[in-house]
Amino acid sequence: MNNKKFFYNMGFNHIKKASFKTKLISSFLIISILPILSIEIFSYYYSTNKIENKISRLMDFSLTQSAKSINTTLSSYEDLDMQIASDDELTKLIDKYDVGSNTDINTQVALNDIKGKLTVYAYSKLGIVNIDIRTNKNHKIASYNRINGHAIPDIWKKYDDIIEKNDYEDETSRYGTIWSGMSYTQPLVEETYNLINVYSNIIDFTSDRIIGVLCISINEDVLQKTYNLNSDDLHANNINVYSLIIDNEGTIVSYEDRNYIGKNIYYLANKKDRNSEDLNNTIINSHIVKGNSLIVNTKSLKISNWYIVNIIDENKLFSEVNLSIRIIIIVIVIVILFFIFFIVLVSNRLTSSIRKIVAAMKKAQKGELSVRIEEDITDEFSIIALTFNKMISHINELVEKLRIQMNLTSEAVKLQKEAEIRAIEAQINPHFLYNTLDCINWMAIEKEEYEISKMLKSLGQILRYSINQSNKIVSFSQEIQWLKQYLYLQESRFDNSFKTEIKFEEEVLEFKIHKLMLQPLIENSIIHGFEGYTSGGVLEVSIEIKEADIVIFIKDNGKGMDSEKVKYINSLVSEAKIINKGEHIGIENVISRLRIYYGDYYKFNIESEIGRGTSICIRIPKIK
Structure with missing residues (x-):
């Protein structure tokens, strides 16, 4: 919320600081250009939305018609397949051919009769x-090939692979038909045929047993002609549509680019997992159609459980619309340039009086108090010019009076400075204080008052450390040594009613901290936390290194504070407000110094409950 307010204020201030001419031009541009842009943007999105809806309907219609045509075509071949498989005469011939020896004359006769019937069926469609x-x-295999009369290899390998992949125990456990695609290269001439195979069981209905499997291989061109005819409506609307058929494994069965037939779209898209729900994205990522923005629609084929797919290049689809938009944009730019030229011309005439006034004000700002605005301005700004000239004359009078007044007060200032110097000279020299403490120390030693001597030494060290550059950065080693002296005096002062413990990691000693940062917090714990204590008080100071920060904990088991005070102290950090009055001056001072020294790179948190003591946590960055 604060960031939003900051950027809002920055933008608002920038607008406020702009010149009147800039504001005038900006206002004209917004008033004149914004409606044009709004209408253009609305028209663009409205027209593209209409086109997309139209294309969507055409695509859906085309897919539906293509699916119907393909289903009808495949169904006709499936009917032929069932007609052959249920031919009683053919069934008997297959039985004779299957049980006999290949050298047996009856077996050869049966094979020739089978091929004769297959020849008739092959030319029936x-x-x-x-x-x-x-x-x-x-x-045993019996076949008829219209191309060269030879059996096509791999037809039954393809069938066996499908049976194994679908986990059929044997051929007799499968019902219905199986559809698959494959490529066949004719020997010698090396001409490649793309085939659609339909497999079905041959059943002897007299004994209700499966005696064989029939495979009819259809040229893939038959499917091409079927579904490409349904794309004429789309091409008539200048829509480039690409159609293909893929099986339920993702293998391309039919496509106008023959190089892709037999390839798997999941392999082309570098996808290991085959997810039919992600089929459209897989087709896009397979790059079988080049383009940055493709629209893909799919529809399943009931006969074969395959998919018919239509792909449209969206960039080509909207090429004419985009060309129109470019032309409109060029026209708008020309209109905008004309508007700008006209607006600048008008604004120059309107702001000429303002420029004269501003120029005079800038000279006055630099100290040229003799400047005057020519009073030939005849519009409403003449009142401003007249007022400015009067103001400059009045300022000149005030400056002269101020010069006289400064001369009169000059002597008084000199006398005041002399009095301040004498007051400073009368202050006690710190060295005198140190020497006096040292003298008292020796007197205590002579009288064998060694505890007093120790306290005097500690007090002297504390005074030297405190007085000399109180905002200086010192090592943790120095600060900890000073704290020990300070705590020793406080323990003695309060008759050892509390004990102190300072814990730190050795690595801490090589880093630095601002001098006397912790003393106000420790003093608060002693004075307020242990107030009224005669024994049992415990004050613990621990210093740790955590990642890029140094974390300092100050804990006591004293009287504690109520939740309102804790909430108030923590608010000094969260709300960035410092009020140096009240009973928490020491804590407020520490938070102020933390903010000054470390900016936003510090953390301060206090936790306390009545009767359960107080815990303070300070987190500051490591400084070497």
């Missing part, structure tokens, strides 16, 4: 490249 039958018992 466009797009069929190959029909294969594998017997269930001995896995």
